[in-house]
Amino acid sequence: MKYDPNDRKFFFNEEKILSSESAVACRKNYDSWQKDTINNLPGVIVDYLKDEDGRLQGSMVLGSFGTVCVFVGIIAIVMCFIVKRYDIAAWIICAIIAFFGAVLFAQPATRAKAFEEGVFSRRIQGLILLIGAIIIAVLRLISSDPLALRFVISILFALSVTLFLSMIIKCIGYKNAGNSVYREEVDAKVIGYIRTYEHYDEMSVISKISPVFEYYFEGNKYQSYLDIMDTGDNGKLDVGSSCKIKISPDDPEKVMGDSKNFMDGPVVFTVLCFVAAVILLVMML
Structure with a gap:
C-alpha cells in the first residue's frame, strides 16, 4: 500500500506512542476527511477505481x-x-x-x-x-x-x-x-506512523495504525505501509529503527501485515455456511 502524503484519510507523524495533542489532531483530521468524502462521494468512488496514472482499472x-x-x-x-x-x-x-x-x-x-x-x-x-x-x-x-x-x-x-x-x-x-503472495523479504526503515479509524457508527470507532516503511527493491525506492493495519493507537517499532518486512515481488508496494487481523470475517462466514x-x-x- 503506497504511502501518499496527500491522502487525508491518514494522519502521519513520528510518534510511536501517540500524545494527547496528536490524538486530537488525528481525530480532527479523520472527521474532516470523512465529511469531505461524503460531500464528494461520486468523485471519491471514481478516484478509487483509478490507478496511479489516473486510468480506470x-x-x-x-x-x-x-x-x-x-x-x-x-x-x-x-x-x-x-x-x-x-x-x-x-x-x-x-x-x-x-x-x-x-x-x-x-x-x-x-x-x-x-x-x-x-x-x-x-x-x-x-x-x-x-x-x-x-x-x-x-x-x-x-x-x-x-x-x-x-x-x-x-x-x-x-x-x-x-x-x-x-x-x-x-x-x-x-x-x-x-x-504465495508476499514472497520477498527486504530490509526496511521505519520513518513514522500513520493512523486512521474504522468508523461503523457513533458508538463504534476503532483506531488503526501502521508503521510507514522506507525500503529498496530492485533498485527502486518505496515508502509503504501494512496491507492490514494494526488495531490501536500506539506502535511497536521505534521510528528510525530497521526491520525485515515481506513484500509482494509482483507489486512491491504491498507490505504484508498480520493476517490474523483479516481472518475473523472469513472464518465466521465459513462457520455460518x-x-x-x-x-x-x-x-x-
Whole structure:
C-alpha cells in the first residue's frame, strides 16, 4: 500500500506512542476527511477505481460492478421468495455465483488495494463457484416441481456447500499468503506512523495504525505501509529503527501485515455456511 502524503484519510507523524495533542489532531483530521468524502462521494468512488496514472482499472471496475449486481440480486431473490417464484430465484443465484466464479477463475491477479490471497487459491475458489452454479442450474432443470419446498431446500443446500468450500479455500489462501503472495523479504526503515479509524457508527470507532516503511527493491525506492493495519493507537517499532518486512515481488508496494487481523470475517462466514448446510441437509432427509 503506497504511502501518499496527500491522502487525508491518514494522519502521519513520528510518534510511536501517540500524545494527547496528536490524538486530537488525528481525530480532527479523520472527521474532516470523512465529511469531505461524503460531500464528494461520486468523485471519491471514481478516484478509487483509478490507478496511479489516473486510468480506470478494469479489475476494480469489474469488482464494483459485481458488488452492485450482488446487492440488486439479493433484493431480487428476496422478492422472488416473497411471491414464491423459487424457480426464478434459483436462476438469479446461479447467475451471481457463475459471474464471481468466472471472474475469480479467469482474472485472479486483480492487484487488489488490500491484503489478498494467491493466484492458485483464487482459481480454486472460482472453479468451486462455477461447479456450484452448474449444480444449481441442473437442480432447476431436473426439478419436476420448482415450487416445492424440497426444491427450495436443495437449492439453498447447494448454495451453502458451495460457499462453505469456497470460503475454506479463501481462509487457507489468506493463511498461506506469506508464501504465495508476499514472497520477498527486504530490509526496511521505519520513518513514522500513520493512523486512521474504522468508523461503523457513533458508538463504534476503532483506531488503526501502521508503521510507514522506507525500503529498496530492485533498485527502486518505496515508502509503504501494512496491507492490514494494526488495531490501536500506539506502535511497536521505534521510528528510525530497521526491520525485515515481506513484500509482494509482483507489486512491491504491498507490505504484508498480520493476517490474523483479516481472518475473523472469513472464518465466521465459513462457520455460518457450514451450519446452514448441516441444517438444510437434516431438513432434506
